[in-house]
Every structure is written in structure tokens, then in C-alpha cells.
């Protein structure tokens with residue numbers, strides 16, 4: 001994906017009012033200089049979610065959610081980064097810079113979307129004309145509303161129905177082939193890929209058709225399901241069938257149910273459970289796991305109860321573990337022999353299916369069931385084996401309560417502890433703050449002040465000697481100051497956006513969300529004072545260098561002059 005210029009993002013954020021944006025989705029209450037609300041990202045009774053008009057960013061003291069207008073749209077409206085930018089740009093009437101836009105949405109892919117849409121319309125028309133295809137859906141209780149919602153269709157028998165209807169010239173033939181609707185035989189002859197199948201268009205997160213799944217009508221035919229091949233627009237490992245429809249049907253998605261087949265998704269919808277999605281003939285990938293949790297806090301995986309189903313569940317579990325941040329839950333539901341969600345919901349109705357979901361196995365339990373399935377836990381050997389198996393997977397769980405509990409459970413079962421990730425081991429014993437940590441907290445303090453009031457950076461006069469200081473945090477401070485000088489009007493939110501993809505991001509967000517003690521009017525003095533100290537430390541660092549050189553190699557005339565000057569300056573500033 002082409003990068004959108006930082007300057008554009010800054011402008012966009014400068015023109016966006018985050019209070020207005022969030023206020024149009026979440027009821028905000030004014031409280032002093034900030035606004036507060038019950039957090040839209042976690043369940044709570046008293047409001048701990050705040051939006052700051054001056055910083056142009058939001059923060060939740062309950063769950064730690066925080067960010068800018070862009071990240072709010074990504075998390076609340078569940079948009080991709082580029083789509084969030086697009087949405088904000090539309091709101092304020094800005095145009096995404098042309099070259100970026102062209103690299104993202106090139107005219108060629110526009111044509112491909114159009115070709116897929118035309119094919120989808122063609123299949124829908126054919127469904128209306130085909131008695132046996134309509135009978136297939138009617139037998140399964142699918143009503144006309146649901147047909148329309150999912151854009152269901154039918155690909156006629158024969159080798160050239162679609163080709164004859166849409167492949168009117170060479171260019172369109174090429175397009176249809178590129179989006180995966182044609183096959184080609186050994187002799188180079190091109191023919192319809194989908195023949196005599198009911199058709200399920202696959203939509204992307206913006207509702208555009210990007211591929212198709214086709215199911216046979218005659219149970220003798222094979223393969224039972226056929227999907228479009230991977231194309232420039234369609235990567236099956238990153239898409240979920242039905243997600244578009246789920247997002248249309250729910251203002252807030254409490255849970256997602258992952259099933260295997262298109263008909264399962266549709267049947268659940270039809271019976272009043274509009275939260276099901278299906279992977280597209282693949283195991284659950286880590287991309288899927290992220291996409292699922294970005295849309296809903298609770299995810300239920302449904303599998304057949306047989307050995308193949310168990311294997312698929314293990315795979316899904318492995319993809320999910322690294323995404324188990326606090327606040328997310330995963331469950332596993334194994335279906336009775338010979339049943340699928342489609343047949344179950346038709347027999348038992350929504351409430352029966354719901355009851356099964358309520359009794360689904362939580363990830364924590366499934367994990368240890370799965371790890372210990374062929375291990376004898378009454379022997380030391382067995383315990384050791386379980387521990388060996390579990391540890392690498394446990395290490396992938398992000399920091400938080402869930403990971404702690406899972407590791408604790410391993411100790412309970414085996415008596416062997418899994419080590420917490422590095423960052424979680426308790427801090428080194430408390431000792432009096434060394435000169436080093438004092439210096440670090442000075443830099444940290446300066447950065448914290450800038451993240452409250454970026455304009456403070458404008459008080460400094462270049463050149464800045466502190467840049468030469470060899471201390472952690474100094475390069476970051478220099479970068480922040482340069483950014484602010486470059487764009488004097490920048491808000492805290494926009495500043496944070498510059499670091500969104502960087503490892504410093506979390507630390508910066510934390511500093512920015514602090515309410516600093518003390519009077520705002522005193523911040524300037526505090527800032528200038530700290531900067532003066534950093535300058536002094538830089539001076540001392542250079543003096544020490546020269547003195548060391550004097551001892552080891554001796555100084556030349558130039559060095560001597562410099563040292564004299566520095567000592568002089570130190571004397572003056574000490575006063």
C-alpha cells in the first residue's frame with residue numbers, strides 16, 4: 001500500500017474535530033476541559049473514557065484504549081487505515097493526494113471490481129430464471145430477503161453462459177479472466193469456471209464483490225464447493241465470508257461465530273443469528289484471527305466433532321493465541337455427528353443454537369485438553385511433555401491477565417512454571433535512583449511536557465546542542481522537536497499519529513494520556529529548565545571526553561581551545 005504523506009494526515013487531523021466525530025457515535029458529556037463517556041470499547045457502568053479537544057485524542061482509563069480520530073474510526077467503525085483516512089477526508093472535504101490514490105485504487109482494479117459486480121448481477125438474474133436453483137434455496141428455507149442480502153445467484157450449465165453474456169470484447173475477456181471467472185484448457189481455450197452451481201458472492205469490508213464461491217446442485221458432482229482463485233483483489237486467508245453482511249446488520253457486534261460453509265452463515269442469518277462468518281475453504285489464519293477480534297470481543301469457532309474437526313480447531317487455536325489481548329475471548333463448539341450449523345439451527349432454532357454456544361468450551365480449557373490429549377498426566381514424564389508442548393504457545397500470548405492465568409494453570413497441572421515474557425518479570429530490586437535513571441527521567445519528563453503542549457518546542461532556539469547527548473530518549477526528543485517546529489500547529493493526536501507504526505508508539509500514547517500535575521502556566525518554566533539541564537549535561541559530556549583524551553593521548557591546540565571555552569561556559573551557567 002502506498003504511503004499517504006504525513007503532511008496530509010496532519011492536515012486531515014487538524015481539520016477534524018475529534019469531539020464532533022466521537023460525539024456523533026457515542027454520547028459525550030462535558031467535564032471541565034475534556035469530554036467523558038462510558039467507554040465504547042469495554043463494558044462499564046461509570047464513564048472512564050475521555051476525549052480531549054485540545055490534544056485531539058481519546059483515552060480510556062478502564063481498558064487503555066486510546067488514539068486519534070483515525071484509530072477511533074478503525075476501532076469503532078472497524079475500518080482499515082486507508083478507509084478511515086478516506087472517511088475523514090470526505091467529512092472535511094479533502095482529497096487524498098492523487099498519486100497515493102492512484103497507487104491504492106488503480107483504474108485497473110476499478111475495472112476488476114466492475115467486472116465482478118457485473119458477473120454477480122448476471123448470476124442473480126440467472127437464479128430468478130432457474131427453477132432448480134431456486135428450489136435448492138427454498139428447500140433450505142432461504143427467503144427472498146436473504147437472497148437479496150447475500151446476492152445469491154446461479155451459474156448456468158454449459159461452458160460459455162457467462163462468457164457469452166459479458167465477454168463482449170477482448171478487453172472484457174481479459175478482465176473476467178483476471179478476476180478468476182474463466183478457466184483455460186491445455187489448448188488455450190477459455191471457458192466459464194463456474195457451471196451449474198449456486199453462487200455466493202464474496203464481499204470485501206466495503207461491500208464490493210471480490211470473488212465467488214459456487215456449490216454444486218447435484219450431490220454426485222464434485223468438487224462440492226469451488227472458490228475463485230486468489231487474485232489481485234482476493235486473498236482468501238484475509239477475507240471472511242459474511243462479514244460485510246454481519247456489519248450491515250449489527251450496530252455493535254458482541255460476538256462472531258466462525259462456521260465452515262456459506263450455507264451455515266446464511267441459515268444462521270435466516271434464523272435470527274446474524275453474527276456468523278465463514279473462512280473460505282482454508283484453516284483460520286492469524287490474519288483471520290485479527291480481523292475477527294477487531295470486529296468483536298467474543299469469537300466462537302464451530303467445528304465438526306470428528307478428528308478432522310479437532311485438527312482444524314487446533315489450528316484455529318494456534319492462530320488465535322497471539323491475538324488474545326485482555327478483553328478478548330475465544331470459545332470452541334464441537335457439533336454432534338452428522339450435523340452442521342445449517343441443519344442444527346433448522347432443527348433447534350436460534351435459542352437451541354444459542355444454548356449450545358453458551359456451553360461452548362473456553363479457549364483456556366480447550367488449550368489444555370488439546371495439549372494433554374495423548375499424555376499421561378499421572379506420570380512425571382507426561383507432565384514434562386505437556387509443559388514442553390505448551391510453553392512455546394503460551395509465550396505467544398500478549399502480556400495481560402489471560403496470559404498470566406494460562407501460565408498459572410500450567411503450573412497447577414504440571415508443577416512446572418512457564419516463564420512470563422521479559423517485560424512482565426518484576427522490575428529489578430528497588431535501589432536509589434542512579435544518575436543514569438535520573439537522566440532518563442529528565443528526558444522522559446521533557447517528552448511528557450511536549451505531549452501535553454507541543455507548542456513548548458517553539459520556545460527553543462536552534463542550534464540545539466542537546467542532540468549530541470548520548471542518552472536513551474534523546475533521538476526521539478530531537479525528532480519530536482523537529483516535527484513540531486516543522487508544523488507549529490500540530491496537535492498531540494497528529495503528533496502521535498506520526499509514531500503509530502513505531503515501537504515508541506505505546507510509550508508515547510501513555511505519556512500523552514497522563515494528566516500532568518502542576519499548573520499549566522508553570523509547564524513552560526519546567527520545560528525550559530529541563531532543557532537547560534540537558535544542555536548542561538551535553539556540555540559536561542564533551543568536557544569529560546576531552547579530559548579523557550588529555551589523559552590518554554594528549555590534546556592538540558584546537559582541543560585545548562575548545563576545552564577552555566567549555567570550562568568557561570560551565571562556569572558561567574553554573575551561576
Ligand SMILES: [Zn+2]
Nearest residue numbers: 039042060063
Ligand atoms: Zn475502555
